Amino acid sequence: MTESGRLLVGVYAVFAVAAGARSIVQIATRWHVAPLAYLLSLVSAVVYVVATLALRRTGPVARRVAIAACTFELVGVLAVGTLSVTRPELFPDQTVWSAFGQGYGFVPLVLPVLGLLWLAKVPSDSPSSRSA
Amino acid sequence: MNPTLTTAVVLYLGLVALVALAAAANAPVQAAARSGNVVGRVCVAVVVAVDLVSLLRGHRPVDLATHLGYAAAAVALPFILTWPGARTSYLLIALSAAVTAVVLVRLGQTWA
Numbered sequence: 001m002t003e004s005g006r007l008l009v010g011v012y013a014v015f016a017v018a019a020g021a022r023s024i025v026q027i028a029t030r031w032h033v034a035p036l037a038y039l040l041s042l043v044s045a046v047v048y049v050v051a052t053l054a055l056r057r058t059g060p061v062a063r064r065v066a067i068a069a070c071t072f073e074l075v076g077v078l079a080v081g082t083l084s085v086t087r088p089e090l091f092p093d094q095t096v097w098s099a100f101g102q103g104y105g106f107v108p109l110v111l112p113v114l115g116l117l118w119l120a121k122v123p124s125d126s127p128s129s130r131s132a
Numbered sequence: 133m134n135p136t137l138t139t140a141v142v143l144y145l146g147l148v149a150l151v152a153l154a155a156a157a158n159a160p161v162q163a164a165a166r167s168g169n170v171v172g173r174v175c176v177a178v179v180v181a182v183d184l185v186s187l188l189r190g191h192r193p194v195d196l197a198t199h200l201g202y203a204a205a206a207v208a209l210p211f212i213l214t215w216p217g218a219r220t221s222y223l224l225i226a227l228s229a230a231v232t233a234v235v236l237v238r239l240g241q242t243w244a
Contacts, residue, residue, distance in 0.1 A: 003156070006221045012215050014231050016147050021201040053186055 005055070008118055012052040017102070019045035019096045026093070034093035040080055044096045044108075047073050051115065067119055072098060074112035081109070121126055133183045133191070133243045138236055145233035148172045151219065152226035162222065169225045173210050176232055180207050193242055202239040204223045206232055 001009075002123035020022055023041035031038060047069050054066035084091045103114030148168040155165040163184040180203050193199040214220040 003221050003223055007223045007227060010224045010227045012213050014209065014227070017205055017212060021205055025197045025201050029195075 009055045012048055016052045016121045019048050037093045037095045040095045070112040070115040077108050085119035133186050136238045138179055141179050142233045142236050145172050145229045149226045149229035152222045156222035165222055165225055172229055176206050195242060199242040204233055206235045206239060
């Protein structure tokens with residue numbers, strides 16, 4: 001795997017931990033306050049974990065899973081970001097994807113784009129290039 | 133929680149991140165980046181251990197669950213980022229040190 005690939009996977013791992021820890025704490029201590037927001041935090045955490053593991057692995061199946069995870073993540077951050085701005089009453093508390101990831105420096109918005117660009121750059125017929 | 137110790141470790145981790153970035157740019161400081169990373173992990177473990185001892189002695193932060201989350205993340209993140217068996221890059225060491233420094237700052241902020 002290239003240096004840029006390792007860095008991308010590293011940033012994904014950071015967000016997997018950040019979103020996972022955040023959702024666990026929110027669900028365990030404040031579930032009744034904003035169940036939709038906390039459920040979305042959990043979903044985003046699961047997607048980050050799946051993307052991290054898929055990007056680390058080689059082969060066509062891992063590649064498809066990584067593309068699906070990054071796409072889901074991009075759609076999620078755009079949908080939740082738009083809803084959190086236009087219908088803020090739906091989200092009494094923040095999620096990782098609220099306001100397009102503003103609370104995390106908009107990295108959640110940029111990350112899936114970078115992930116998809118990186119996957120597009122790596123040839124699909126040579127999985128060994130991701131482990132080189 | 134010891135604010136002075138935490139601040140010193142945060143500054144040290146910032147230095148490790150800079151050295152690791154220099155190593156990634158092929159400056160001849162690779163050994164310093166690797167050893168600095170190991171020392172940084174030990175320092176973080178000490179900060180978290182001091183924090184846990186203070187908690188066991190009865191201190192209660194306003195949001196205990198969040199505080200414990202940051203304590204766990206501070207210890208776990210470097211190991212997750214430098215996956216066992218994987219070849220670690222200097223960029224990842226820099227990322228690990230920078231993120232761990234931020235987590236330690238948040239750990240200190242949630243102490244009160």
